[in-house]
Amino acid sequence: MRHDNTGTANVSGLDRILAPAARPLGAVGRVAENVAQHAGQMGLLLWGIVSATARGKVSMREIMNQMYWMGVGSLPIVLVVATLIGIVTSQQGGYQFTGSVPLYVMGSVVVSSIVLELGPVMTAVMLIGRVGARITAEFGTMQVSEQIDAMHSLGRDPVRVLAAPRVIAGIIVVPVLVGIANTVGIFAGAFAAQATLGLGIESFFYGARLYWHSWDMFYSLMKGMTFGFVIPFVAVHMGFRTRGGAEGVGRATTSSVMFMTLSILILDATFPTLLLQ
Amino acid sequence: MVEYQDLYKTFDAPVLAGVSLTVQTGETLAVLGPSGTGKSVLLKTTIGLIQPDGGDVLIDGESVFHSGARGLERIRRKVGYVFQNAALFDSMPVLENVAEGIEEDELKRLRRSELVDRVADALEHVNLDPSAVLSKLPSELSGGMRKRVGLARAIVARPEILLYDEPVTGLDPMNSAVVHDLIARLADELGVTSIIVTHDIEGALGISDHVALLERGHIRFVGTPLEFRESDDPIVGGFLGRVVEPETVNELETV
Numbered sequence: 001m002r003h004d005n006t007g008t009a010n011v012s013g014l015d016r017i018l019a020p021a022a023r024p025l026g027a028v029g030r031v032a033e034n035v036a037q038h039a040g041q042m043g044l045l046l047w048g049i050v051s052a053t054a055r056g057k058v059s060m061r062e063i064m065n066q067m068y069w070m071g072v073g074s075l076p077i078v079l080v081v082a083t084l085i086g087i088v089t090s091q092q093g094g095y096q097f098t099g100s101v102p103l104y105v106m107g108s109v110v111v112s113s114i115v116l117e118l119g120p121v122m123t124a125v126m127l128i129g130r131v132g133a134r135i136t137a138e139f140g141t142m143q144v145s146e147q148i149d150a151m152h153s154l155g156r157d158p159v160r161v162l163a164a165p166r167v168i169a170g171i172i173v174v175p176v177l178v179g180i181a182n183t184v185g186i187f188a189g190a191f192a193a194q195a196t197l198g199l200g201i202e203s204f205f206y207g208a209r210l211y212w213h214s215w216d217m218f219y220s221l222m223k224g225m226t227f228g229f230v231i232p233f234v235a236v237h238m239g240f241r242t243r244g245g246a247e248g249v250g251r252a253t254t255s256s257v258m259f260m261t262l263s264i265l266i267l268d269a270t271f272p273t274l275l276l277q
Numbered sequence: 278m279v280e281y282q283d284l285y286k287t288f289d290a291p292v293l294a295g296v297s298l299t300v301q302t303g304e305t306l307a308v309l310g311p312s313g314t315g316k317s318v319l320l321k322t323t324i325g326l327i328q329p330d331g332g333d334v335l336i337d338g339e340s341v342f343h344s345g346a347r348g349l350e351r352i353r354r355k356v357g358y359v360f361q362n363a364a365l366f367d368s369m370p371v372l373e374n375v376a377e378g379i380e381e382d383e384l385k386r387l388r389r390s391e392l393v394d395r396v397a398d399a400l401e402h403v404n405l406d407p408s409a410v411l412s413k414l415p416s417e418l419s420g421g422m423r424k425r426v427g428l429a430r431a432i433v434a435r436p437e438i439l440l441y442d443e444p445v446t447g448l449d450p451m452n453s454a455v456v457h458d459l460i461a462r463l464a465d466e467l468g469v470t471s472i473i474v475t476h477d478i479e480g481a482l483g484i485s486d487h488v489a490l491l492e493r494g495h496i497r498f499v500g501t502p503l504e505f506r507e508s509d510d511p512i513v514g515g516f517l518g519r520v521v522e523p524e525t526v527n528e529l530e531t532v
Contacts, residue, residue, distance in 0.1 A: 141367075149326050150364035154377050154430075155353050 016267025042237050048159035049123055049167055049233075060163040066169035070131050074177060077126050082181035085118045086110065086188030092195040103199045107207030116215050116276075119182040124231065126238055127174065128260045134237040135166060136256035139239025140249040148240065158240070166232040172268035175221040182220060212233035219275050226271075234260045278302050279438060279470060283381065284322060284332035293329065294494030299515050302337075302437075305464050305471040307481035309516060310491035316474040317361070317492065320440050323472070324356050327351050336438065354380060357431030357469075361425040361443040365415040370405070370425050372396055378433035399433040400426070402466075421452035425459070432463060437524055441473040442491045445480060453477060457484050461509075478516055490516070 051056050093106040139162065142148050151158045186208070193199040238256035242248050279300040285295040292315035300306045307323065310314050321327040324335055326339045334341040336352050344352065357378070365374050375396040376384060387395065403425040414424055424444065431439060441460065445453035457477075461484040464471050475481045482488065482502040485520035490498040490505075490513060498513055507511060 145362060146360045146364040147366055149321070150358070150360055150366070151377075153324055153353060153356070153358040155350055155380060156377065253362055 030048065038237075041071040041241060042233075045159060045163060045233070045237050045240070048157070049083070049164045052157070052160035052164045053168065057160050058168060059161070062161070063166040063168050063172075064166045066171050068164075070169055071079070071173040071177060074127060074130055075180070075268055077130060078123055078177050078181050079184055081122050081126055082114075082119065082184040083188040086114060086185035086190075087192040089113050089185075090189035090192040091196060094199075098197065102207075103193075103211075104203040104207035106193060106197075106199060107190070107204040107209075108211040110204075111186050111208040112211065112216065114185040114189065115182050115220045117268075119185055120178045120220055121264065122228060122265045123174065123178050123181045123224065124227040125261070127170075127227070127231050128178075128264070131170070132231045132260045133149055133253055133257050135232055135235035136242075137249055137253045139236060140242030140252045143240060144243045144245050144248055149247060163232075163236040163240075166230060166236060170228040170232040172228070174231070177225035178220060178227075180223030182217075206277060214230060221270070222275065223268070223271055226267055230263050230267065231260055234263060278335075278337055279323060280335040280449065281322075282333045283337065284319070284334070285330045286315065286318055286322070286327065287330055291494050293322075293332075294493070295403065296332070296494065298489055298496055298498055298499065300470055300472055302470055303464075303468055304486045305460075305473065305484060306487045306489060307473045307475060307485040308489050308491055309475065309478060309481065312476075314491050314495055316491055317442050320358075320442050320472065320474050320517045323440055324353050324358060337355050354434065354438055356438045357434065357436035357439060359424075359427050359431045359439065359441045359444055361446060363415070363427030363428060365423060365430070367415055370412050370414055371400070371418075374415065374426060375399055375433050378430040380434060394430070395433060399429040402432060402463065403429045405429065405457065421455065424448065424452075424456060428456075428459065428463075432467065435467065436469060438470045439473070441471065441475070443475055444473060444474065444475050453480055455482075460484055 017039040089110045090106065094103070095108045095226060097103060097106055104193075123217055142162075148158050151161065163275070190201050190204040193204050194201055238252050244251075278339065278443070281298040283298050284293045284296040285291070290342060296315075296319060298306075305450060310316050318327055323336075324327050325334075328342065333343065336355060339348060339352060341349065342354055358531070366377065369377070372393065376392055378399070379387070379392075379395065384392070393411070400407045400410065405422065405425050410422065410426070415426070418426065428444075439460075444460065445456050448456065457480045460473065464484075473481055473485065478503065483504055483506065488498070488500060488502055488505045489496055490510075492512055493513075498508060498510055500508070506517065509515070
């Protein structure tokens with residue numbers, strides 16, 4: 001079959017030359033489209049939550065339910081993790097400082113590490129697994145089983161009824177959990193230092209007070225509040241955009257956990273620049 | 278009256294390609310068609326659950342897509358939607374599920390006893406014993422009962438229009454007959470306009486005033502059940518189980 005001098009042959013020849021360059025461009029285009037879609041949907045979700053809250057249309061009872069579930073329900077795991085990070089920080093500090101600097105400095109190291117970083121971040125990581133993944137799985141299932149459509153058809157706005165109470169509850173509850181985690185972590189660190197290094201509780205807190213800034217606690221709670229917004233917000237967003245049955249719910253939940261973790265770590269990295277200058 | 282005006286919708290491929298259809302007030306219309314031809318999409322556009330790429334839907338002359346949020350809310354209040362798998366809220370017992378069908382402001386005004394009476398009345402309309410199901414969760418009900426609870430939720434607010442998405446799919450013949458009887462009875466007793474998307478042709482023909490056949494995004498046939506049965510259109514014939522020409526089979530298989 002001869003293709004010489006035909007338009008078809010020329011076009012397919014051109015296609016062959018351009019195909020390797022077009023493929024990565026196509027991939028970039030798809031990623032850009034995906035990012036734009038996420039941004040647009042998150043913008044609309046945020047607007048829906050803000051406007052429902054501003055109009056006083058969010059059920060107070062549902063906010064309280066969510067606060068109880070997120071707060072009281074998460075307390076045991078947060079307490080366990082806070083105790084462990086207090087013990088680990090204290091022991092590793094002891095390993096580094098013994099014989100080089102006065103041991104009471106460790107009080108400052110443990111308190112600063114927990115308040116500025118480990119308390120908020122470890123609490124957030126626990127909540128991603130316990131709260132965020134569950135919200136995405138629940139809303140994703142509601143999406144694929146048409147329960148979200150049913151809400152629309154019944155005149156109930158899912159953003160107002162489902163999303164807003166969870167996000168508001170997160171903003172209120174997570175800083176409280178972070179405060180509790182900080183306190184428990186510090187005391188666990190102090191007791192661990194006493195038990196393993198022989199550093200008295202009073203010396204530990206003497207060291208802690210030497211380098212303490214009240215701003216640090218505000219910084220820690222601000223982190224908690226931001227994470228408390230991000231976790232349910234991303235979880236709700238990923239749940240609402242779930243498609244494709246049980247497999248889709250699984251995929252959405254995995255992506256949601258990754259998205260939440262990445263968001264928390266990126267925000268965590270920007271916090272010092274914004275608030276610790 | 279429900280008017281579909283030149284509706285277009287494309288997902289990966291065109292699903293609706295210029296669908297125009299009118300359903301008169303009080304009429305029961307069955308929408309038939311091969312799987313994947315956009316019947317459920319058509320039904321979802323009726324109350325704005327899916328945004329079409331082009332065209333509009335008018336309900337009693339009011340545009341679903343150009344009436345703003347309040348207009349859409351007003352339109353949705355006129356319509357009851359029965360979902361394919363009932364779409365009951367998993368975490369709520371039947372009482373709360375059906376109560377969700379009542380408009381929010383009205384729901385706040387109702388006393389508990391009034392609410393229970395109202396829900397019980399809707400359940401009795403769909404042949405369910407309220408005392409046996411009110412406190413049950415959807416997971417504790419059979420498929421047929423779930424469908425009927427979904428129906429009760431759709432009628433509890435006394436809508437003017439009822440949309441049924443595959444109301445008998447997954448049900449045994451006896452339960453299918455019960456649901457079809459219910460649809461016919463609700464249309465008679467409540468005087469509602471009904472649009473039924475279904476694969477159960479014989480059941481649908483028995484309770485419909487008109488039948489529309491959706492095929493490859495177009496309305497291929499509209500007429501009475503009698504006209505449908507007597508049509509010499511090969512695709513209609515195929516749906517009625519007549520022997521069809523090989524090229525017609527090929528046409529259907531490519532859908």
